[in-house]
Amino acid sequence: MDGDILFLAHRLPFPPDRGDKIRSHNxxxxxxxxxxxxVGCLGESAADxxxxxxxxxxxxxxxxxxxxxxxxxxxxxALGRGEPVSLSAFRSAELxxxxxxxxxxQNIAAIYVFSGQMGQFVxxxxxxxxxxDLVDVDSAKFEAFGTGASGPRAWVDRREARLLGAVEAxxxxxxxxxxxxxxxxxxLLRSRVGDNGRxxxxxxxxxxxxxxxxxxxxxxEVAARAGPHVVFTGQMDYAPNIDAVDxxxxxxxxxxxxxxxxxxxxxxxxxxTDAVQQLGQLVGVTVWGEVPDVKPFLAAADLVCAxxxxxxxxxxKVLEAMAMERCVLLSPEAxxxxxxxxxxxxxxxxxxxxxxxxxxxxxxxxxxxxxxGKAARQxxxxxxxxxxxxxxxxxxxxxxxxxxxxxxxx
Numbered sequence: 588m589d590g591d592i593l594f595l596a597h598r599l600p601f602p603p604d605r606g607d608k609i610r611s612h613n614x615x616x617x618x619x620x621x622x623x624x625x626v627g628c629l630g631e632s633a634a635d636x637x638x639x640x641x642x643x644x645x646x647x648x649x650x651x652x653x654x655x656x657x658x659x660x661x662x663x664x665a666l667g668r669g670e671p672v673s674l675s676a677f678r679s680a681e682l683x684x685x686x687x688x689x690x691x692x693q694n695i696a697a698i699y700v701f702s703g704q705m706g707q708f709v710x711x712x713x714x715x716x717x718x719x720d721l722v723d724v725d726s727a728k729f730e731a732f733g734t735g736a737s738g739p740r741a742w743v744d745r746r747e748a749r750l751l752g753a754v755e756a757x758x759x760x761x762x763x764x765x766x767x768x769x770x771x772x773x774x775l776l777r778s779r780v781g782d783n784g785r786x787x788x789x790x791x792x793x794x795x796x797x798x799x800x801x802x803x804x805x806x807x808e809v810a811a812r813a814g815p816h817v818v819f820t821g822q823m824d825y826a827p828n829i830d831a832v833d834x835x836x837x838x839x840x841x842x843x844x845x846x847x848x849x850x851x852x853x854x855x856x857x858x859x860t861d862a863v864q865q866l867g868q869l870v871g872v873t874v875w876g877e878v879p880d881v882k883p884f885l886a887a888a889d890l891v892c893a894x895x896x897x898x899x900x901x902x903x904k905v906l907e908a909m910a911m912e913r914c915v916l917l918s919p920e921a922x923x924x925x926x927x928x929x930x931x932x933x934x935x936x937x938x939x940x941x942x943x944x945x946x947x948x949x950x951x952x953x954x955x956x957x958x959x960g961k962a963a964r965q966x967x968x969x970x971x972x973x974x975x976x977x978x979x980x981x982x983x984x985x986x987x988x989x990x991x992x993x994x995x996x997x
Contacts, residue, residue: 588985590696590715591647592618593689595705596628597677599651601638605822605857606903610722610768610791611701615645617977618699621984623647625689627682627708629654648693650685662743671750672743673725677704686710697984703751706758716986719762720789723899724775726752731897732826756780764983768900769924789980790924791901792973795964798882798910806883813849815950818888818913820881820904823859823874827897834894834939836866842943844871847950855884885911889956890949893917894942900924906971909933909963914956916946926970932963 596611603612618624626646630636630653642649654677661676668675686708689695697716700706703725709717726748733744759765759780766789767773773788809816819835821828832854840852850871854863857877867874878884885891891908893915901924908915915933922935929935934949936942949956981987 588622588696588981590694591623591625592621592984593686593693593695593698594618594624594626594701595686595698595708596626596701597705599628599630599635599638599642600626601641607702607722609903610720613792613794613973613977614699614701614720614980617973617980618984619645621981622696625649625693625695627651627686627689629677629679629682648689650682650689652679652681654679669750671704671747671754673704673747673751674707674754678707683708699984700758700762703755703758706754706761709761716984717762718764718766718983719758720766721755721758721776722766722768723772724755724767724779725899726755726779727775728897728899735897752779759783759786763986766983771923772900787983789983790971790976791903791906792976793903793906793910793967793971794973795910795968798885798907800886800912800964803882803886803911805887809851809853809884809887812851814851815847815849815889816851816853816887817890817892817946818853818855818884818908819892820884820907821856823854823856823863823876827895828856829860829863830897831893831895832863832866834896835892835942836869836872838939839894839942839946840869840871843946843950846947850950853884853888855881881907882911885913888913889953890946891915892946893921895921898923905933906967909960910967912957912960912964914949914959915963916942916949918942927963927966930959932959932966934959 594615598608600608600611600615603609624646626642626649628651630651656676662672665672665675698709700719703721706719729744729748729751733741733748736744765786767776768791770788773786777786819832836852844850852872853875855875855878859874859876864874866872885908891913893902893905895918898920902921905915905917905921917933917935919935919937927933934945936945
């Protein structure tokens with residue numbers, strides 16, 4: 588393409604160790620192969636500074652102010668402004684000024700917005716190409732939260748859903764292309780804002796070379812226990828993940844322990860809340876928290892579970908387990924966007940009773956689990972590699988048909 592790219596993300600795309608950062612990381616690397624990329628993002632912790640050298644290796648210039656606004660303050664600002672909390676929480680005067688300066692001083696031909704809350708940094712008079720990667724329809728997620736909650740929290744979630752919906756509609760109107768993580772998510776957005784012909788799916792992929800069971804040793808503490816072992820991985824301060832592990836630990840695991848008295852449930856992921864930590868007091872439940880690498884835990888799993896009640900887009904945790912040749916038991920919500928077959932590549936169960944029955948059956952049949960696991964890896968190898976998923980990105984950026992701190996550019 589003729590000109591540079593400005594890439595705006597709500598988090599530093601390094602390291603690729605959680606769902607949104609895996610996507611932003613791979614998209615950024617693909618964009619850097621198209622044209623010079625200037626990256627504006629927000630830092631969340633001192634640990635982000637340790638990965639700035641990775642950003643510098645990719646970016647022509649960058650700006651990463653620290654996001655330190657407390658959520659209650661963001662909420663008050665949002666009420667005063669009549670806007671979603673998501674926008675207030677990610678507002679940064681420093682990043683806004685850097686964006687304007689970069690557009691003024693560099694040959695920016697296109698802006699790639701990663702996640703809807705970053706759309707606020709695109710100047711109103713921007714006349715170049717604008718690509719908005721919403722990833723998921725966040726307003727629908729907050730609607731689901733509001734439906735399942737009560738009291739003040741339900742009001743907050745319903746308000747966020749309504750205001751975010753308006754933001755999403757405005758971004759769709761402005762963008763030359765609006766991207767979603769799956770065709771189902773794209774159809775959901777079309778049903779909410781109308782179909783302008785510029786909404787499309789750009790699916791997530793998986794790094795099968797990194798998630799290769801032949802290169803991973805079993806987690807020794809897990810492997811040393813009798814088992815069988817069921818593993819859940821994910822960011823453990825994220826509400827849908829909290830709900831999922833609570834569901835499995837309190838409603839599914841006890842029924843399975845009747846037939847498998849040594850069955851253990853392992854919750855693996857950073858930032859477990861107090862509610863998640865308390866699950867570790869239940870018989871057979873271990874809360875590991877943040878670990879250097881989830882792959883050894885997946886390798887040691889007899890079964891990987893993803894019993895999410897609310898899930899938007901494609902679940903990276905599911906793709907990772909499939910790439911590791913694990914048999915995955917998941918809800919229909921967690922299977923959305925993965926065009927694999929129940930019984931061949933994973934096992935889908937909706938109700939708690941169905942989840943228990945499927946888990947019991949699979950745990951009794953290790954050979955069948957192995958067959959499903961091997962088919963799962965072959966599926967993601969054949970159909971869900973990152974290069975294949977992002978092959979259309981050059982055409983999307985050009986518009987051609989498919990046939991901590993700031994550093995100035997050198």
